[in-house]
Amino acid sequence: MYFPKKSYNVMTLNEDFAVKENNVSAGLPAHETVYRTLRERILFGELTPGQAVTIQGLIDQLGAGMTPVREAIRRLTAEGALVFQGNRRVCVPILSQANLDELAFARSAIEKQLVFLAAQRVTPTEIAALREIDAALDSAIAKGDVGTYLRCNYEFHKALYHMANAPILTHLADGLWLRYGPSLRVVCGRLGTQNLVDQHKQAIAAMVNKDPHSAAEAMSADVTQGMDQVALALHLQER
Amino acid sequence: MYFPKKSYNVMTLNEDFAVKENNVSAGLPAHETVYRTLRERILFGELTPGQAVTIQGLIDQLGAGMTPVREAIRRLTAEGALVFQGNRRVCVPILSQANLDELAFARSAIEKQLVFLAAQRVTPTEIAALREIDAALDSAIAKGDVGTYLRCNYEFHKALYHMANAPILTHLADGLWLRYGPSLRVVCGRLGTQNLVDQHKQAIAAMVNKDPHSAAEAMSADVTQGMDQVALALHLQER
DNA sequence: CATTAAAAAATTTGATCATATTCTGATGGA
């Protein structure tokens, strides 16, 4: 049994940080807030492959304490979003072609299954929500708004994961996204949104038709296509 | 495990702990040592599904400081080996049948690919090493030695991962093992080693024959078979 | 008067921070 608490302490800088930096409702632990902030930055490109991430830097930037920052970094390192760089340093990983191949395989396999599950449970309301996200995505592409495109694309996939109701597979897919995000961001930042294609409409159509297999194939193709484009663009860049 | 209870020291106990308790070469950071120790405990069953893991408890048991323990827990939580229990507490997750299904799918898909890659690169020396591990495994089964069986089984799979030379997929497979370990341990602890079967010899034979596809199929079957057995045993237990 | 439920204290545990210590890489002199 527990009872309501008295008003919140005033002296911590964290509240300030939580509210100002990251409009997440206060009350979350600082390590969680730091984690989410860093995660966003990695996913949507404030941090680029190869970039160093220092504890001190984050403490200064976020106004957070040392322990929460350390915990957030450990978590992201465990998820593969950051890597230990030699001794005591961490940075955003740079993906080799072999890494991209691994990611393409894993993402394709996992997302395929997630969409297969999602297609069996999807409701008309959810279909409408997907269409709405996809429209926003198309609009962002048309405008060349890379940031919005990245967020909408992520949101579309996340919505599918949610429908699948498979927490472990969702966690895996989310982790893979975290590895892939920085590279996608680099490619889009360099090439813009002009050449972007996806299979979202095909997937939605298959879901409407109650055809889980086709939906799964569509999203598998979507993933593979995206990964191929990134691999190509990153590879071109090297010359 | 016998850890010194008293902590009336002045200098750090950690070196002592790192060297004596966990024959890891000294010089590793404490958070790494704590992580590895906890990981072992989860994989090989000192911790059972549902069991609470407290920071204070680990500090007392391991003689480690608070920050390293917290970091290790964050890391394992990110890997799915531990879960947040309501408010602020963590415990070893209890897998539902749906969770087991997800795990079976993911493990099968990932390991299949890893073995496929491994079979293309395997050397005679490595084949010999696999046979050696498998022999130790059979011996453990014959003796009913659950602990050794679990370790050998893990070692066999890890050896395959290593041969595949695919760090991201290996990391994924390792993480999945961490989720699956506690339940496997429970089942083996309850039913002994008598009913255990595997496809290791078929996989080795396929690798010798330079047949990556068959090797992949064999290990996929191995994984599925194992997961099914665990699911069955856990389910039976509930009645 | 006993039983039970709510309230309050006490205890345990988690979260955060300030600080001391250790390590790494860089700089500069021999």
Added chain:
DNA sequence: TCCATCAGAATATGATCAAATTTTTTAATG
């Protein structure tokens, strides 16, 4: 080029505060 020294960054600890659980006390009801 090599070694010593030094600044800065990471690691680790214990103190402090907040939150949640457990235990004890209190009050109300039959």
